[in-house]
Each structure stands twice: as structure tokens, then as C-alpha cells.
Amino acid sequence: MAHDDFLEVIESEVRRDPQNFALLEDFITLLLQADPDRAATELATFEAGGGDRTRVQVLRARLMAARLRGGAAAPPSEPVAPAPAPILTPSAADLDGVDDEDDDAPMPGLWDAERPAVTLADVAGLAEVKQHLDSTFLAPLRDPEMAAAFGQKPGGSLLMYGPPGCGKTFIARAIAGDLGASFIHVTLADLISKYIGDSEKAIRSVFRHARAAAPCVIFLDEFDALGGRRSSGGGGSQSMRMIVTQLLEELDGVSSANDGVYFLAATNRPWDIDPALRRPGRIDKTVLVLPPDGVARAAILQGDLEGKPADGVDVIRVAAATEGFSGADIAHVVKVALQQALTASMAAGSVVPVTTQTLLAAAGAVTPSTTSWFDQVAPVLEYGADDGTFDQLRAYRVKRGL
Numbered sequence: 001m002a003h004d005d006f007l008e009v010i011e012s013e014v015r016r017d018p019q020n021f022a023l024l025e026d027f028i029t030l031l032l033q034a035d036p037d038r039a040a041t042e043l044a045t046f047e048a049g050g051g052d053r054t055r056v057q058v059l060r061a062r063l064m065a066a067r068l069r070g071g072a073a074a075p076p077s078e079p080v081a082p083a084p085a086p087i088l089t090p091s092a093a094d095l096d097g098v099d100d101e102d103d104d105a106p107m108p109g110l111w112d113a114e115r116p117a118v119t120l121a122d123v124a125g126l127a128e129v130k131q132h133l134d135s136t137f138l139a140p141l142r143d144p145e146m147a148a149a150f151g152q153k154p155g156g157s158l159l160m161y162g163p164p165g166c167g168k169t170f171i172a173r174a175i176a177g178d179l180g181a182s183f184i185h186v187t188l189a190d191l192i193s194k195y196i197g198d199s200e201k202a203i204r205s206v207f208r209h210a211r212a213a214a215p216c217v218i219f220l221d222e223f224d225a226l227g228g229r230r231s232s233g234g235g236g237s238q239s240m241r242m243i244v245t246q247l248l249e250e251l252d253g254v255s256s257a258n259d260g261v262y263f264l265a266a267t268n269r270p271w272d273i274d275p276a277l278r279r280p281g282r283i284d285k286t287v288l289v290l291p292p293d294g295v296a297r298a299a300i301l302q303g304d305l306e307g308k309p310a311d312g313v314d315v316i317r318v319a320a321a322t323e324g325f326s327g328a329d330i331a332h333v334v335k336v337a338l339q340q341a342l343t344a345s346m347a348a349g350s351v352v353p354v355t356t357q358t359l360l361a362a363a364g365a366v367t368p369s370t371t372s373w374f375d376q377v378a379p380v381l382e383y384g385a386d387d388g389t390f391d392q393l394r395a396y397r398v399k400r401g402l
Helices: 003-016 021-034 036-048 053-070 127-142 144-149 168-179 198-212 235-252 294-305 315-320 327-348 356-364 370-383 391-400
Strands: 156-161 182-186 216-220 261-267 286-288
Touching (some): 021 036, 021 327, 036 053, 127 156, 127 168, 127 286, 156 168, 168 182, 168 216, 168 261, 182 198, 198 216, 198 235, 198 261, 294 327, 315 356, 327 356, 370 391
Parallel strands (some): 182 216, 216 261
16 A cells, blocks of 8 residues: 555544544554655644643654654744744853863753662563563663673663564663662653754753763653754754764763763654664664553553443453553553443443443544554564564564464
């Protein structure tokens, strides 16, 4: 199916079900690659319709990044607001008269480092993901003395990829908890700025802050928008090259050693990551975060229903009916079921609890948001170059018959 035809199919589904925000977000993501102006219009619809504010902010930043790559500037009448003014680094006026070597030094409260209480033991299901994380990333870090005997320093980088809404952020926090490390969550909106040089200053600042707080995990979501392929031509492309170059410098520890600093990145589009970032010694380890398995789906259902009016819900049965759903999809199913139960309760004048049948009916009306992601990745696996990044994904597709 041609790309334009595929977009038309997705658009028709969006128009048919305008409240399916997960599908609309996927549609906007596709448009960011093909038609940023159209993506801006759909983003305005997403926001006006009640889309999640955090997702709106991230999508705005991704829109700006897409325009930067294309060298285009948003027109004055653009309905989408510009990216937030830089708040992570001082302005040019603030820096007047300050030595260059101190202009991006970490300031108290600039980056909030937390200590996550969760560990991978708190992640329900996903046994294969946790096993892969342990064998390829965590095991050497848990035994620093043994690692040191083999010349390994504390620190490392990892790229998590997979469909949206499958818990990559939660897993990143759990990794920090396993390591007993501080955790700094950096979003694209925190870094992208319309002012030349501010994004690079913000990247330097977060790494300096992490080194000061080591052991520390830096987690950067929507990584493809920041670390995307550097293309030639256009002033916007030059800006993106500068950002990626600064990130490469920090990952290489050119200015400071990165001992005790762990860099985790998450993306739904690993094929768009600049190859220079994936070279050995940089972000050379990957893990595929797939839709939750049956155990994880049951745990998500149980957690979302806790404290709510429910009557003997068989979470195992509902979990079996939501094969292929992301964690966000399952949360949406529960939300719909609760809304329906509330409406029925108000009509009856008494509490009408959520039942197994209510949840099954709600699940039957939802198309898993992961479906479009697997459609996107199919041509990449068939025609794209693969350095081993997609080995886990290929095995999963064979297992599922996709």
C-alpha cells in the first residue's frame, strides 16, 4: 500500500472515531514526517478535543523539530503554539558579562533528580524484556568490582524501542531503582528551543548535573525527534546537526568523564536515529519493549480498577481479550467502562458496578494502537538496513505470525 493511501486509511478511521486519541496521535506522528503543516492542523484538533496536555506539549516540540529538519519556519497564523521559551538555560541577556565556561553550569533546581522507589521486580510480566535487560545491561552494573576487573567502568547507554504506550518510561524508572541511582527525566520540550545554541546548552547542562549527582540515570523520551538523522541542506537541518553533535560529545565524555552516568533513551521510531549515535561506545545496546503480556495486562487492569466500583471482574478473562493492546489502550478500556458504569449509575440512582462484560464490550470497541506501529515497521524490516537492532522484533513477529 502506498504511503499516501495508508495515510488516507488512517485519516478515515480518525474521522470515524474522533475520540480515539491514541489513533489521532499516531496519525499526527505520521504526518510529522510527510506534511508538518497538516500535522499542525491535526494537533490543534487533538488539543481542542481534549487530548492529554503532556502529549500535546511533546507533539508541539516534535512539530518544531520536524520544521527544523525541513528548514521551514511556522507561519504567523499557525494554530499550534510555538515551543516553550527556554527555561533551562539563561538567556543571552542573563549571560552578559559571565564567563563562557560557567554559562551552562548546572544550577540548583534546574533539573529535578529523583530517587525512584520502583525496581524491575515491580514490573508485572514482561519476563523476556527483563531477562534481556539483565543479561545485556544490568548484570555488569550490579557487580562493579567484577566489571572493573575486566576494565569496565560504571555507566552505559541503552535505547528502548517499541510501540507507544507500552511502559518504556516506567521501565526506565525501574532500571534507576535497580541501580540505586538518581533519575532525571528529560522531555523533548525541555531541550528544543527556537534560539540558536540554547538546545546545546541545555544538553550540556543536564549531563553536568547528572555527573554531579552520580550515580544518575538520564532518561530522554521521544529520542528520534532529537537524535534523528542529520540531513544536508537548510538552516533547520544545520540546527539539528548541531544538537546531535553536542549529544555525541557528551556521550563520548569529551569534556568530562561519564563514570556513574547512565543514558537511557526511548523511541517509537528507532530507524530514524542518527547512525552516529548507535556506534559502539555510544548507544550501542537496545531492548525491545513490546505490548504487555497476559500477566502484565491483568496487573494493569487490577491496578486501574482498584478502589473503583467493580463486581467480581475476571481480569484474566479480560486480559486474554486484550491481546496486542498497549498499557495505554488497556487504561482507555477501563476508563470507558467506568464512564459507562457512571452513566448507568446516574440513570438508576444507585451504584452500578463495572463488570467483566462491561470491560469486554469496551475492549471490543477499541482497535489496539500498536497495530499502526507494526504496519509502519514492516517495510523497515523488509527493505531497511539492520545492524541487529531488530533481532528481537523479528523473533516476535515470527512467534505472533505477523
